[in-house]
Amino acid sequence: MSTEKTFRLDGRDIPFIEGDTVMDAALRAGEYIPHLCHNPEFPPHGSCRVCVVDVNGRHQCSCTLPADENMDVDNSSEAITDVRRSLLQMLFVEGNHTCPGCEKSGACQLQAVAYNTRMLNPHFTHFFPKRSIDASHPEIVFYYNRCILCGLCERVSRDIDKKSVFAITGRGINSKLEFNSLSGKLGDTELSADDKAASVCPVGAILPKYKGFEVPIGERLYDTKPISVVGDVAANHSAEDSVLGNADEYSSDE
Amino acid sequence: MSSTLETAANPQILKRIAIDPLTRVEGHGKVTLLQDDNNNIKQARLHITEFRGFEKFIQGRPYWELPVLVQRLCGICPVSHHLAAAKATDMIVSASELTPTADKIRRLMHFGQTLQSHALHFFHLCSPDLLFGFDDDVRHRNIVGVIEDHPEIARQGVLLRKFGQEIIRITSGKRIHGTGAIPGGVNKSLSKSEVAYLQADVQQVIAWAQDAVQLVKKVFFEHYDYHQAFASIESNMMSLVRPDGAFELYDGGLRARDIRGNSIFDHVDYRQYEEYIRENVKNWSYMKFPFITSLGEEDGWYRVGPLARVNNCDFFGTELAEQERIQFMAIGNGLPVQSTLAFHWARLIELLHCTEAIAEILEDKDLRGKELVNKGELVCCGTGVIEAPRGTLFHHYEINDEGIVEKASLIVSTTNNNQAMNESIRKVSSQYLDGNELSEALLNQVEVAIRAYDPCLSCATHAMGKMPMEISLLDANNELIDRLEKNSSGQINRTL
Ligand code: SF4
Ligand code: FES
Numbered sequence: 192m193s194t195e196k197t198f199r200l201d202g203r204d205i206p207f208i209e210g211d212t213v214m215d216a217a218l219r220a221g222e223y224i225p226h227l228c229h230n231p232e233f234p235p236h237g238s239c240r241v242c243v244v245d246v247n248g249r250h251q252c253s254c255t256l257p258a259d260e261n262m263d264v265d266n267s268s269e270a271i272t273d274v275r276r277s278l279l280q281m282l283f284v285e286g287n288h289t290c291p292g293c294e295k296s297g298a299c300q301l302q303a304v305a306y307n308t309r310m311l312n313p314h315f316t317h318f319f320p321k322r323s324i325d326a327s328h329p330e331i332v333f334y335y336n337r338c339i340l341c342g343l344c345e346r347v348s349r350d351i352d353k354k355s356v357f358a359i360t361g362r363g364i365n366s367k368l369e370f371n372s373l374s375g376k377l378g379d380t381e382l383s384a385d386d387k388a389a390s391v392c393p394v395g396a397i398l399p400k401y402k403g404f405e406v407p408i409g410e411r412l413y414d415t416k417p418i419s420v421v422g423d424v425a426a427n428h429s430a431e432d433s434v435l436g437n438a439d440e441y442s443s444d445e
Numbered sequence: 446m447s448s449t450l451e452t453a454a455n456p457q458i459l460k461r462i463a464i465d466p467l468t469r470v471e472g473h474g475k476v477t478l479l480q481d482d483n484n485n486i487k488q489a490r491l492h493i494t495e496f497r498g499f500e501k502f503i504q505g506r507p508y509w510e511l512p513v514l515v516q517r518l519c520g521i522c523p524v525s526h527h528l529a530a531a532k533a534t535d536m537i538v539s540a541s542e543l544t545p546t547a548d549k550i551r552r553l554m555h556f557g558q559t560l561q562s563h564a565l566h567f568f569h570l571c572s573p574d575l576l577f578g579f580d581d582d583v584r585h586r587n588i589v590g591v592i593e594d595h596p597e598i599a600r601q602g603v604l605l606r607k608f609g610q611e612i613i614r615i616t617s618g619k620r621i622h623g624t625g626a627i628p629g630g631v632n633k634s635l636s637k638s639e640v641a642y643l644q645a646d647v648q649q650v651i652a653w654a655q656d657a658v659q660l661v662k663k664v665f666f667e668h669y670d671y672h673q674a675f676a677s678i679e680s681n682m683m684s685l686v687r688p689d690g691a692f693e694l695y696d697g698g699l700r701a702r703d704i705r706g707n708s709i710f711d712h713v714d715y716r717q718y719e720e721y722i723r724e725n726v727k728n729w730s731y732m733k734f735p736f737i738t739s740l741g742e743e744d745g746w747y748r749v750g751p752l753a754r755v756n757n758c759d760f761f762g763t764e765l766a767e768q769e770r771i772q773f774m775a776i777g778n779g780l781p782v783q784s785t786l787a788f789h790w791a792r793l794i795e796l797l798h799c800t801e802a803i804a805e806i807l808e809d810k811d812l813r814g815k816e817l818v819n820k821g822e823l824v825c826c827g828t829g830v831i832e833a834p835r836g837t838l839f840h841h842y843e844i845n846d847e848g849i850v851e852k853a854s855l856i857v858s859t860t861n862n863n864q865a866m867n868e869s870i871r872k873v874s875s876q877y878l879d880g881n882e883l884s885e886a887l888l889n890q891v892e893v894a895i896r897a898y899d900p901c902l903s904c905a906t907h908a909m910g911k912m913p914m915e916i917s918l919l920d921a922n923n924e925l926i927d928r929l930e931k932n933s934s935g936q937i938n939r940t941l
Contacts, residue, residue: 404512
């Protein structure tokens with residue numbers, strides 16, 4: 192017992208093992224740290240910065256920071272929540288995240304994390320970018336408006352599905368998600384509805400086609416319990432949400 | 446320049462405000478009266494600052510999102526758009542018949558919506574006019590005055606509306622902008638306890654609705670001649686009716702009758718509406734002017750909404766409403782009732798019908814069924830038509846083979862009544878205009894005439910009935926002769 196290593200998080204001792212990040216150890220110990228681009232199933236990416244914590248007076252990204260015994264981590268003060276909230280507000284104004292018209296509303300990680308930080312308004316001026324929908328795939332529809340460039344689909348398609356269907360191209364404010372096909376259309380890629388990449392999106396950017404608002408209000412993932420209790424969208428992905436067995440009604444290959 | 450203005454100490458508590466060129470100016474009821482050489486009003490124009498571009502906004506969106514998306518078109522009757530779009534998408538997924546559960550849940554939602562909309566309109570916006578008379582002091586002639594002088598009526602109004610909202614909440618998940626109807630059906634049915642919860646109040650609600658009809662009737666008969674004559678115009682009437690001719694709000698064939706009550710068309714499959722109705726554009730209005738094709742532009746305009754529906758139907762499927770309909774029709778002496786103020790009476794007969802129909806449908810076990818959705822082949826287009834609280838509402842969509850909307854056309858209830866509202870305003874203005882000067886009385890009467898139609902203008906429901914209005918008088922040379930403005934606190938200024 193005495194050999195167990197720990198660090199402090201919000202005044203509690205969190206055990207960790209060699210190689211753990213602060214995020215890994217905290218989640219295992221049942222402490223929720225808000226995150227978007229991180230999915231515990233895959234290596235960390237460190238791009239959204241929503242998992243920011245205060246470690247010994249410095250802001251650090253908990254999903255990539257190796258745990259260490261001398262750490263005193265603030266994960267829940269008003270100050271750190273303010274920082275996260277600002278990051279989320281920037282994400283909200285950069286895209287067109289109109290929750291009321293979105294199928295994912297109520298089961299969206301971006302929305303749920305925003306609730307977690309008690310975000311009540313977008314604060315910044317909306318960019319209102321002009322972005323479209325790609326519905327060329329027979330079973331999946333892609334909404335450019337809602338992509339937060341977390342890179343999960345890109346990583347998973349490359350590393351797990353071995354297809355490299357998605358890639359984030361461009362830099363800074365000009366970054367965008369592109370599809371690996373000559374036409375640039377999702378329908379011309381190798382993506383298949385049972386690919387892991389088709390179900391990792393934390394927001395409503397990659398969705399099954401021909402399906403909307405079938406889960407009534409009150410029964411959606413985060414309707415009754417917060418994300419700190421329920422966990423990530425991807426971890427709650429069930430057979431019922433699957434794009435399989437849905438689009439076959441209308442897919443027009445034959 | 447002081448640096449304190451450049452860098453705020455706590456930027457996170459400040460709100461950044463961008464002045465967007467698209468920010469809409471607060472909706473006003475704006476009326477222009479045009480005189481001829483003899484100083485008679487030859488035309489009245491109601492300028493409606495309706496938000497346009499609905500059709501564009503919908504283009505490029507997947508059809509399966511439509512029922513939820515279109516609710517954003519109108520904050521005043523979102524459920525009507527929700528259901529009209531759902532009906533159109535039923536066609537797109539070839540759900541020619543819904544499951545009994547889906548059909549009844551949607552009907553229940555629609556009755557709830559009509560009940561709440563009618564209750565709001567009558568008690569909040571019209572009861573002050575009707576209870577206190579149109580000459581009452583504007584500072585008293587509002588809902589606050591009703592609450593003070595007739596607390597029981599005001600209370601019943603609030604509770605009737607709340608009951609309708611509860612139905613919407615239970616069938617769609619939220620009191621506004623819920624998600625109940627989806628292409629081919631609904632996403633939930635009712636539980637036993639939800640049914641019981643609504644049943645607990647429904648008899649009381651019917652009783653209140655009966656009182657409301659008695660009240661409006663009493664007011665109508667007390668000033669019978671005034672009510673008959675005020676803003677009264679002779680128009681064709683259009684509405685949906687059930688195949689057996691009964692009153693219908695959710696689904697049926699289109700019926701149009703002329704000023705004598707003779708049929709223009711009947712039981713028309715609404716999917717063919719474009720053959721029967723055309724729309725005209727006028728250079729002074731953003732809102733189109735629909736007309737019945739066979740009668741032409743001049744004579745083909747019509748009225749929709751409660752007045753048209755009660756006139757057009759052969760009977761009500763519920764007992765109490767049917768008794769009221771018979772009394773209502775009696776004032777027409779065999780002809781359709783054309784009095785514009787009879788809109789209020791008709792509206793409350795409908796409200797009563799909704800409460801009875803809700804009680805009936807709540808008895809139905811299908812509400813608790815498990816079969817929610819029916820789907821078939823995907824086809825290219827769909828049309829959905831319903832009787833919204835304010836009248837017939839048309840939605841039509843065409844999709845491409847990816848399921849994305851390429852074309853959307855809507856005709857909303859207020860548009861259907863566009864010409865009729867202008868005619869009623871002209872009638873009232875001719876009656877009340879004295880010389881070349883606009884009077885406060887005239888402005889008030891014009892407002893009362895517009896309100897009878899319950900147009901879904903943001904201004905019409907502004908601040909619980911304190912509708913800001915502007916009325917201008919132009920002579921034959923288009924010169925402005927007079928202008929009155931009323932702000933939302935009821936103050937009237939001459940702004941010539
Ligand atoms: S589509 Fe979804 S998973 Fe892919 S980068 Fe965008 S937000 Fe992340
Ligand atoms: S979750 Fe750590 S940076 Fe995105």
